[in-house]
Amino acid sequence: MSLLRSARFPAIILLLAAVLGLIVANTAAGPAVDDFMHSYFGIPSVFELSVSHWIKDGLLAIFFFVVAIELQFELTSGQLNSFRKAIQPAIAAAGGVVVPIIIYVAFAHGSEAAAGWPIPTATDIAFALGVLAVFGKGLPPALRIFLLALAILDDIVGILFIAVLFTDGVNFGMLIAAAVCVVAFGILSRQLDTRGRFPIIIALIVLGLATWVFVYQSGVHATIAGVVLGLAMAQQPALHTRHVIEPWVNGLVLPIFAFSAALVAIPAVSASELSPAFWGILVALPLGKIIGISLFGWLSLRIGKGQDAPALTFADLVAAGALGGIGFTVSLLLSELAFADADLVRDEAILGVLAGSLISLILSGVLLSWRAAHYRKLAAAEPAPVAS
Template sequence: MTDRIREFLHDEAAGGLAILAATVVALLWANVGPGYDGFWHTELGPLDLHHWVNDALMALFFLVVGLEIKREFVDGRLQSPRAAALPAIAAVGGVLAPIVIFVVLIAGGEGAEGWAIACATDIAFAVGLIAVLGDRVSEGTRVFLLAVAIVDHIIAIAIIAIFYAEAVSVLWLLAAAVLAVAVKRLPRLWIPLGIALWIAVHEAGVHATIAGVTVGLLLPVALGERVEHRLHPWSAFLVVPLFALANAGVDFGGGVLGDALGSRLTWAIVAGLVIGKLLGISGATLGALRAGGTLPEGMPRPQLAGVAAAAGIGFTVSLFIAELAYDDPALVERAKVGIFAGSVISGILGVLLLSVASRARRV
């Protein structure tokens, strides 16, 4: 494992603790403290605080994701088609199975627009979970999880751009295309051009965070590595925890929890994250191995199920998609309860399966 991958994994693992802390604060604030919703809906210029976090700050998170995707495919573990094939197949399986489970359970009922909620993996929480287990999880397993999560993010970004865009303005979209070309040709001016691209994408009706991914993919690798080195700690320790603080607060009073537990939407998300990720990633990977694929060096096959379960921690991107999918606050709250429950169950299941695999390996 290279030093740069170790640094990325370390920041993500530590960032997972920051997200957890922010989530706890958000839940306490929403249930015990005053004015949670009122604070985040405070108008500040053209947007309220909630949208400044979700639309603007999260663009930095997706910028870092774009930079990491670019680096891994150009100069990393995914640069060769053979190396990229297995985690790509695993990620596709881990996206399709949750979607199928969700669609079947919802059966066209209320909340069907959120079909993509359960298909995302939270890198920070999943990597943080693996880090807690220390050397009981091999380096090859960590790299496999990271590669699967990166491809998972590529698919999630495409879903957000294609299926959760508003009415698209062709003129603003053309302006965004021109600015993207400018970023490619004049990478040293990526900051002002990136801001202009964010505005154009926002006005085009496509979610503005796509601008962050676009800039990350367009920057040259050498410059991108320096930018990622500087921005990744800010993304891991400020941006994503702020996102959790602004979005994870669910007031469980007033029958909200009971309503969520009685909702088909909540359980469709739980099933998608817990069962869909486990079966989708494990099944797709085992099928690829039978067809001649190979696991990363040093990754024991018994650890596959634990990694697949851990990938069901869908927190950050799942919350993000839920906010895009629903206008009805009641549906958003039911989705959040499902995301919380599914992510916690997936995390516990991942630890149990990886611990069992570790003990079996040492016997």
């Protein structure tokens, strides 16, 4: 279990799962697996979903629950708990959202692919931390904190896009029922340290499932249920819950989603026939993130000068920008949502996410290794402290 709580190993599993999904989709087994993903199960005539929807609406809600717990901690007790701490990574994150959108729209404007503009705005926290753990030995704490804050803020943007852009025909009765369950969930979670744990845990699970069902039935994307539950839960029980389920999320939930999302047949067409969605994402993820994060990040350092600004250089920000281009999990989900009614464009968008994230992964590995070596060299050159 300790391996699945580390930063490196889950990122490797995630990458292997996506590669396996891509391979399977392009073999003779592909059609059978695709049929299985579109088969339905659940309670007949009451609540049935396809396997694909159980994964991206159900399992992925657990992932967003864990993400929301981390967001809650960082916003209240961690690296984003004050305006001063949050402003610099927030400005850099804004650049990492705006510039990729501009690049994507330049490719897709006027085509059916235009609806995919949110796709290249995401950063995958699991992958980012994995790459940072592998290649970032020796990096200063200021850069690590900046990168973590950047990834978290990007996740907030992705969550907002899912909640606002991909909600249609809201059933407010169901939404109110979900809100009541969330309030009860938050209140009950604060009783865990004062009363019998087991009955309360069972009640929390029931309330969590009820919230998910009501949110799904309301028309809001069901993963938002995980977000609001993670934010509503009392902090200490939430952190303990995150610790308990994190290995399952890293070792099961995310790899299953990566495998299912990557089940895309590579189109037998020339490069010129590929959708603008593919090219827009392929360029916007690596290039857009590097330009946006490095330039806006540089601006944020100028704004924060003299206010305990982290000692980062422009080269550090370029490395951070490359890392931000690993969209993966949230970008894959946004691809599914943006092109739910256009299978071919959706598949090419997913290929763009995989290819763009891979390019960013390689670039960030090279750049982080370079910056880490630079800082290790500086540390080695510092004179040893004189013993008193």
